[in-house]
Every structure is written in C-alpha cells, then in structure tokens.
Amino acid sequence: MFTNRKTAIIFTAFILFLIIIKSTGLFNWYNMVTNTMEPAIKKHSNVFVSNLFKYDNNDIIVFEDKYFSEPVIFRLIGKTDDKIQIKSGALFVNGKKVNDENKLPEYKVPRGLFFQIIESEKIFHSYEPAQLTYIDTFRVAAYRNYAKSLNLEELIYDKSYEEKEIEETYNKKWNRDNFGPLVIPKSKLFVLGDNRGNSIDSRYFGLVDIEYVKGKVLF
Template sequence: MTMKRLLSFIWNWIAPIAFGIAVYLVVTTFWVNIVTINGDSMAPNLLDAQKVLVTKTENVKRGDVIVFDARKEDPRIQAGNKDYVKRVIGVAGDTVEYRDGNLYVNNKKVNESYISSDEQVTGTEASFGSSWSLGTLSSTDMWKKQDQGKTVVPKDSYFVMGDHRSVSNDGRYFGFVSKKHVIGRVIVPFWYSKTVQNNIGKDRNHFFA
C-alpha cells in the first residue's frame, strides 16, 4: 500500500470518529446531557437510577423539573451528593404558601395532579405543619443566611420541591436555588411511558388549578 493510500485509509477512519467526538462534546457542553437520578425524592415520576436528558436553558418556568448544583445550595448536603433534581414551584417575585391541604403560588391554588393526594397533603406538611409560607420557612436557621427572612422568591432564583414530598430534601429545608447554579431542565426521553412524560411536563402549561 502506497503512503498516499495509507494516509487516505487512516483519514477515512479517523475523520468520522473525530467528527463524532466533536459533535458529542458540543451537544453535551451547550445543549443536552444525560443524568442518572439518584434517590426517590422525585418518585413516582422519576425513579432511582433512571436516566433522563437535561437540556441547558435560560427559560425556566413554574412546573419545570431542573437539575442544579446542590453543593452551592444545601448547607447540609450529604457527602457524595452533588446535583439535586427538583420541581420549580416558584420563580422570582412569587409568594408560596401551604394551607388547608393545598399549595398556593401568588394566592392561586396549584394544580398538583402529578403527585398523589397523600403527598399533596401529608407529604407537604412533613416537618413544617399544616400551614406554612416562604416567610415562616425562611425564619428558621435551616436556610442559607442570604435567604433567611425573605417572603418572596428573590431575583434570579427559584423555590423548588421534590414530587415525593415526604422524603424530599428541597427548598423547604435549605432555601432558594440561584439561577446561576441551575444545570438544566429535565426532559424525559421518548422511551419512557406517556404517563411519566406527561407528569414531568404537565405543570409547565397547566400550573394553576
């Protein structure tokens, strides 16, 4: 084999591989990544060890499920943990409160059909009682210092909760999530059931009851 043919043969093998690697790096860096769920805080909609897609976006809305760097948000994060997956309940300027068995954002009842009635009530009341608001939650010393005493979601921040409320370590316990620490929004791949896909995305368009 001549040198010219050898170089052509090598190029025909290397070029597609190099192109594939480049595309993968661009996609995972700027658009989409794959994340493995760790734990049950988003059950039954997202399960432990389930793989989901995470898309990078600046347009986070109520009802979106996001992934964020918990090391910069949860003062009591357990060793080995890194990222949390939670649902956005409140965005900048929102008030959030729980009363009479219902969750309210800006005094409007939230459509919580994506979780069981038990989690809507008992799970949501866990540790904080039958009535609470951002003001009462932020009055405890559990929250990050910069979040304490606030009654509305600050600018460029989110208030998040897990779907499995009774076990979820979420905003009720540590405060708000800064926009700059959000990795992206969860998209359930097409191969999961329609029920799971709908429950992840339902509140994005139908947040209030």
C-alpha cells in the first residue's frame, strides 16, 4: 500500500514538473507537420525546444504566426538590420554568400528517370502531380551529390517568373529564387525552410515577430 502511494506521488510530481517546464517554455516539444525542413527534420518528427538558449542565424527556431494554426519550425536566416538577398537561388546575408549547406535543392527530372528513382531515400517531395512541363518533366528535391551523379539540372526560376503571393506580401516583383535585397526591421526575423523549393516561409508570409518565438530547437 505504501509503495503504491509513493509511486503515485512520484508520478504526480513528475507530471506537474512536465506541465511547469512546458508552460514556461524552459523545455517543450513540437511535432513537425510539414516537409519544409527536410532533410534536417523529417515530417512527423518531434523536436525539443527551449527558450533558455539564445538563437542566432542558422539556428532552427519554433514560433507562432497568424499565417499558421499552430507553432511552426523554420531556420533563422536574418535578424534586425541584416540584409537578405537571393540571387538565382543563391542566398546572401549582409552581402556575403552563405554556405547554404542545409538547403535541399530542387531539380528537373525527365519522366522516364523519375519513375526509376521515385522510391529512392535520397529524394524528397516526389510525386506525379509535381509535373513541371506538360508530361515529360518533373520537379524533385534531392541531395546534391545524388542529383550530381544523375546529371540533373537544378530548377532555378529566372527574374521574369512571377509569384503573386510574394508580390502581395512585399509589393515587389520578386520570386523564390530572386528575392530582395531586404533589410530586416527592428524586432523582426527572416526564416527559410531547408526544403527551399517546397517551403512557404518568410518569402511568402512575411517576417516573424520576435515576441512570438517559442524557442530554439535543441534536438
């Protein structure tokens, strides 16, 4: 009887401890509901977050935004006064080209080859409705080395390609691969998804308010 009571007390205390640290943001957990951060974080993975740690560019953060119905997870690219620009798919921060090793590029894949590699673990977000032109070309996000081994051409939009959602947000004729320059105002953040060609991020929904950041992803 004593053992059962002691166990119940310990269990209750543990649950209360979890509630406290979760409600204060000291330690929290969230589910990755999209493929935006592949391959770093796969869809349906759980991430553990804390607001005890400072975050900086290239860290992965969790935040709330009116654009989404629940907290979301993205990589932090720019903070207050940083100048962000994307030129032909290449990311620049404060005039310096970023070693964008986390980026998952998107490639053009001929129809015949697409059906040969569709089950490969080295490609992401690949499905038949993702056709690019007519019925003979598909768009596939893939690891760089794998794409290089297949001699695939990276899909980069030129400046003439219009994306109305970006234009509505920034009142500029930018697109996902030709964006900015944009200087981040005070108390705002600019975020991108690693799965760059399949990510609705700050290029589309705008800047993130610092006050809505829940914390930094630890693992």
